[in-house]
Amino acid sequence: MELHIDKAEAIQAALKRGASNGLGFLLVDPAMSLIYANEEALQILNYPAKDRRDFEKVVRERLHSILTIQGARQVSSVTEFVSGRRHYCCRTLGVLLRSRPSNREDFAVLLERTLDIGFEVRKICEKHNLTKREQEAVAHVVRGLSVKEAAACMEISPNTVKAFLRFAMLKMQVSGRSAIMAKIIESKR
Template identity: 40%
Template sequence: MSNTSSPVKAKNFSAPRADEPLPKKAVSPPRTAAGLLLTDSSLCPVSFNAEAIEILSYPAKLASPTNAQVLLAAEIRSKLVSQQVPSESHFVNEFRSGRRRYFCRAFFVDSGAEDPSHPSIAILLERGPSGLVAMSQVSRQFNLTQREREVLEYTLQGLNSKAIANRMNISRNTVRAFLRMIMVKTGVSSRSAMVGKIMMTQPQ
């Protein structure tokens, strides 16, 4: 490819008159709190945003993008790949970075690409709605059973009754029964109030 470029015609600019409003300054879009990574089939990062670096490298401070790429490759395997399943295609549902809890969602994209370095997996890292929820403390405080605790954890992740039922391999009616019991134990009358009650019990 040639490095030469066509000449660009200069544009004429004039200073604004006193009665003309000054042009508005461009406002950058707000940064998202979610981390996003694109990896190849070997889980080597191809592209990533600043939030992904911050989440996975905490508390380290990285000096260069090269260092970030090397570190992220290691952190993906140590934090995001499930150690209980001997396959690189199984990711954890959640993990912790410092005192914060994050949810991990992996999506397979363009799996038919022949180039092994082609982006094939998109990984989204989202902070949990309540930061670090001390579920052991919550279970003791409200005397929750193990199954009630599971239902509550999935509820805090934003899952609906159908999704919770699929995760726990139970019926939606059973999920609703667990939710009603949790509401009774927490002294509230709605699902949203139950979530709010749990949030209020967490240390700031």
């Protein structure tokens, strides 16, 4: 997926809308140098540092460690990481900026806070005797990932993820993905 951007104003407007939702947004070049980062992204990547002396270096190192997990520098990849006690989903997209003369593809990086749902999901999965891979597929669905994104995280085909989810739904005696969510929400009560 390639995104062509003509004007920085369009990016700024989108970022202002995203900032109110706690969404971190960065543009980085292939060498992991920051082109742009909104305030939320900088807070996520720089946590818990208070001073900004080596700020750019800290952000670059943190971003590099996140994006090299599971080959996240591929176009349209999804990874998860922890910053402090918060869990985040990191999505990367390839971007061709017309304002930059190089043919190299830059990256747009979205950082979105997710819930740490591991305990509740494990509890439900153990109750229904799900296999490890079925548990993993269910956990990705609960986190809101699509089948394609879950497949990328699990390094298997989307059809295999669908099969794991079908087996999980049979064992849990539910009819769909939303019913899996309902089971987990019920267990919290």
